[in-house]
Amino acid sequence: MRVLLVGAGGVGTAVTRIAARRPFFDAMVVADYDLSRAQAAVAALGDAGARFRAARLDASDEDAVVAALRSHECDVLLNATDPRFVLPLFRAARAAGANYLDMAMSLSRPHPDRPYEECGVKLGDAQFAAAEEWEKAGALALVGMGVEPGLSDVFARYAADELFDEIEEIGIRDGANLTVDGYDFAPSFSIWTTIEECLNPPVVYEADRGWFTTEPFSEPEVFDFPEGIGPVECVNVEHEEVLLVPRWVDARRVTFKYGLGGDFIETLKTLHLLGLDRTEPVTVPSATGPTAVSPRDVVAACLPDPATLGDRMHGKTCAGTWVRGTKDGAPREVYLYHVVDNQWSMAEYGSQAVVWQTAINPVIALELLATGAWTGSGVLGPEVFPAGPFLDLLTEYGSPWGLREQ
Amino acid sequence: MRVLLVGAGGVGTAVTRIAARRPFFDAMVVADYDLSRAQAAVAALGDAGARFRAARLDASDEDAVVAALRSHECDVLLNATDPRFVLPLFRAARAAGANYLDMAMSLSRPHPDRPYEECGVKLGDAQFAAAEEWEKAGALALVGMGVEPGLSDVFARYAADELFDEIEEIGIRDGANLTVDGYDFAPSFSIWTTIEECLNPPVVYEADRGWFTTEPFSEPEVFDFPEGIGPVECVNVEHEEVLLVPRWVDARRVTFKYGLGGDFIETLKTLHLLGLDRTEPVTVPSATGPTAVSPRDVVAACLPDPATLGDRMHGKTCAGTWVRGTKDGAPREVYLYHVVDNQWSMAEYGSQAVVWQTAINPVIALELLATGAWTGSGVLGPEVFPAGPFLDLLTEYGSPWGLREQ
Structure with missing residues (x-):
């Protein structure tokens, strides 16, 4: 390869x-x-x-x-x-x-008239439109193969195959307790992408309704994350898993909630209120005369580059998939998760926890494709493929996953 | 003239x-x-x-x-x-x-080491440094002659001359109940200047201590504004009156508090947290390649121009001077104020209330200089001159002031 x-x-x-x-x-x-x-x-x-x-x-x-x-x-x-x-x-x-x-799919566009009720162009729509072409060519586009989407979808497949007979809800839940020394505000992931995810209308899937959208930051809940991270306020956010999982896994409801925390939610709301989340250019003075710049680019330029903050960062980040349903006639609820400690990823790889946790998953997928453990053609999500070999390699790479019965 | x-x-x-x-x-x-x-x-x-x-x-x-x-x-x-x-x-x-x-004085620069305790370069310092030159030339620089500073300083002079024997505190208090149809966030005054005023270290004067600074948004208090505006949360803000009044009026303490309201204070704090209040350029992409722009200019460009919002604005704005001291041996407390109703200023002048209230005062001052009612040379504030003729003209212009005994 x-x-x-x-x-x-x-x-x-x-x-x-x-x-x-x-x-x-x-x-x-x-x-x-x-x-x-x-x-x-x-x-x-x-x-x-x-x-x-x-x-x-x-x-x-x-x-x-x-x-x-x-x-x-x-x-x-x-x-x-x-x-x-x-x-x-x-x-x-x-x-x-x-x-x-x-590790992220083609971008969405809100519904022109009812943005907080109906989907417009959905995440990945432009890629799935080409699915037949890829399939006919016998070529594979494996989309959404980072940590979230990616590992979270692998967890969904694993739950459906191994842990449940029927699934009521699959809810991706992401949370962290990362802090950065010397900064009052320093997101641990690209602010451009964070704004895109968090201020777009969140998408939810329900079997009897299909995909639909809500107001940003809807359905707040406090989710208790494992390995000492603890409870974090999570809200609905637009994310690829909600579009991927229902295509290949039976579940009555699929959601994605991001543990942003109350302060960060307020900050994003303020950026939106002031129009600073926009990507359409505004005209401002510069040394060379009036110039058109994207307000969101300016927000990003004012903040430190998250990839450079690993040395000053402390704490853990958790990605995972919470599943509720039945097994052998009894109700069951589990959280399948993967935690990375920044201190470990910095010491072992010199990469901060959030980017490292994203990066390991496509490498594992490449290895599974190289060895033939995963094969396929078309435009496919991670939940198409057998989860076992993937999760085994995750442990073999030195970064084991966990399962918590709720 | x-x-x-x-x-x-x-x-x-x-x-x-x-x-x-x-x-x-x-x-x-x-x-x-x-x-x-x-x-x-x-x-x-x-x-x-x-x-x-x-x-x-x-x-x-x-x-x-x-x-x-x-x-x-x-x-x-x-x-x-x-x-x-x-x-x-x-x-x-x-x-x-x-x-x-x-109507605003030369800008301040925070103290390099103790910005929230000591003054660095104060508002107007660069202008007062030239006072002797103006005086020798017999020429007048009348600085801070808008509404605040300006009319608020005239009120301080009036209180000292007519209402009090001794003054304990002079506190400028500014508040409004203006709203703008169709906008969730639309400041009624230049956001560039508002950020400058509100995020610089606020300055306070005390007779036994001189001028000193505090943390932004310090000493919050709820002040009850007249003519139906009602109670608004006010905080210390850097403003010219604190530098002007003590030069010519005896008072043990001088403050300026701006009725920003809790939401607006949080918005300004967020801009500061993200570094978007900065004027030093950051480099961002543009159609013509990387360009250096001032984040604060971008914030301003994302918001509607306050001068164009008069048609959609409702409510009143109040500028005034609260004074506490003694008269004839008895304690006294008054609020001298000037309220402009946006509906009135739009109908009568086609100007929104906040800019109209600023503009009337230098016109009155020009008239007093033209008629010889006010004369002087040097770099002088409004409190140098007799207040009576100014306040009479304010009423004659159709925009009377008020006095409330507290």
Whole structure:
């Protein structure tokens, strides 16, 4: 297997560090718009970097991506960029005849008239529209293969196959107790993506209703996270699992709730109130005259880059899937989860917990595809494939998962 | 009298509308960086605009301002720009031998080590440093001559002369019940200036301690505003009156508290937490490549221009001076105030209440200087001059003030 990894930010860099310890692939080309970022990721691998090389690549330039896949003879593209680049990379992989993996799906657009009641364009719609084309070509686009979506979907498959006869609700629940020394406010994940997720209308699935949306921050609940994280206020957020899980797993209801905490919710509401979450440009003065800039880019530019904060960060992050249903006629409720301690991921990999937890999952998926444990064609989510081999590798990689009976 | 009015924003435009009804001056040149704004202000006066003309002028270009004062033979410059342009306009007036009025003073800089305990550079320091030069030239710079500072200082003078033998505390208190249809968040005054005022360390004066600073939003109190506005949460804010009043009026303590209300205080705190109140540029993408922009300018660009909101605004705004002390041996406490109803100012002048209330005061001051009721030289605040003639003209202009015994 020869991999074109596009994006050498926090997640892409962690992918190289995890993959470098595994023998399943022959080569990984690390490509970024900023060549020096790609070079830094490869250089940091030291002696373990023989299979890696750095390249400059504009992820929005489909022709350039096709050319890169061909010239490096890559048979799979792993997309570690932000969601704005999903479609050009997805199309370029198809055009070059390569398989494709990503960790976030093509973006949604709210319903024009009833944004908080009905779905408009849903997450991943643009990718699923091409499913037949991929299937006919015998090629695989494995979409949403990070931690959430990704591992959370694998947990849903595992619950359906091994733990339940009937499932009432599958609820992804994400929470952390991370703090950053020296900053009163420093999100541990891309603020651009966090705003996109949290201020878009949240999507919910119900078997008798299909997909529908609600007001942002709806249905607040306090969820008690394991391994000392404790109770965190969670609210509905737009997330890929709600679109993926019901396509392949039977459940009466599917939700995603993010443990943002009360203060962070208030901060996001204020950004929205002031219009600072917008991506449409506004005109402001600059040294070279009036310039159009995106307010959301300015918000991001005012905050520290989360990928650089690992040294100052303390605490744990938890991703998981809570499932309620019946087994052998009795009610059952479990939380399947994966916790990463920032101190451990920094010491072991030099990557902060949130990006490391995202990065490990596509590496495991690549290994399962390389060994043939996972095979398929079309545009497929992680819940299509057998969960056992994935969860076994997670433990083998040194980062075991947990199961809590509620 | 021939006036160069610099700035044809909300306040400058309201100045033209108020002044057009008064015969005391011969000519008013309305100058703005954006000529069309100046032309629109003059055109809106219709038949009453014979003494007005529009001109293009860059307020940051001292030489150009001197040239404009000379070519139009103006003997006074009225500064209606934002506080960043105070110093170039103040210096240009001096260079051209003109008198000068403004409604906000030169900006402060926090103390480098103890910003929330000691003053650094204070509001107006740069202007008072030139006081001797103005005095020797027999020229007048009347600084802080809007509503607050301005009318509030006139009230302090009036209280000292007419209502009290000894004054314990002079506290400027500003509050409103304005709402804007169709906007969840729409400040009724320049957000740039509001951030500057509210996030700088508030300054307090005490006779035995001099000037000192506190944490932002300190000493919250609920003040009951008159004429139906009612109770509003007020907090300490950096404001010119605290620097002006103690120079000329005996009082043991001087404060300024702004009735921001709890929600607005939280919004400002969030902007500060995210670093979006900063004026130092950050680099963001734009269509023409990476560009440096000021986050605070972006915040302002995301919000509607307060000068354009008059039609959608409802409610009243109150400026005033609360004074506590003794008269004839007995304790006394009064609130001297001025309320403008937005519905009235829109119907009568086509200007929203907050900008209209700011604009009327420098027009009255110009009239008092033109008639010789007020004379002086140096860099002086409104409390230097007799308050009676000013307050009489306020009533004559159709906008009476009030006195409430507490």
